[in-house]
Amino acid sequence: MTQEDGGLDGLVRKRIRALRVAQGWSLEELAARARVSQSTLSRIENGRRRLALDQLVTLARALDTSLDQLVETEVDDVVSNATSEGAHGGLRWPIKAQPGMTVVRQRMTDPPPDNPSRMRAHPGREWLVVISGTATLLLGSRRLRIETNQAAEFPTMLPHAIGAEGGPCEVLGIFDRDARRGHQRGGEAGRSDRLRQ
DSSP: OOOOHHHEEEEEEHHHHHHHHHHOOHHHHHHHTTOOOHHHHHHHHHHHSSHHOOOOOOOOHHHHHHHHHOOOOOOSSSOOEEEEOOGOEEEEETTTTTTOEEEEEEEEEEESSSSGGGGOOOEEEEEEEEEEEEEEEEEETTEEEETOEEEEEETTTTTTEEESSSSSSEEEEEEOOOHHHHHHTTTTGGGGSSSSO
16 A cells, blocks of 8 residues: 655655665665665655654665754745845845854955954854955965855864955855854954954
8 A cells, every 4th residue: 555645754755765866876775775675665765665763764864864854844934035234235144944054145345454363263163155256264374365166164263354355255154153143243343354244
């Protein structure tokens, strides 16, 4: 007897198959990774076997995902709007699946500071990509040139500052909760020497 193909049950089955195919694995390869028989996996994907929690946990691990992601239902609020960062001209979007994570888009015109005392350090982690132009990232004692389509990721406990090099640049950054708070606490004084949010 075939299990109902609609609802969460059908979504999970489709997701298992889609994840397997995206990895380029055959039924046999995923079955070996999950330590289930190939016929059991085939029946799970095709709705001919009941979905059991212990098998879903095993399959999620084998597919390098979590059980929560495997059984996550569809959401209505897929699209989000940016909020403006006022005078700084930046835009900010929250990442709904990761509370505290924020995406920030910023146009920079000022170079990074010459004075190392203006570099910031705070808990957290940042990731950024240069969308256009060239940016200079000061990170500890290093001076890194980041060109269009290059990215940087670093722990923010290292003193850091970022600015434009040779003209305006536009940067898209992802900040965890701690990094965002660290920049918010920085106030207006250091706004030209950091990725403003």
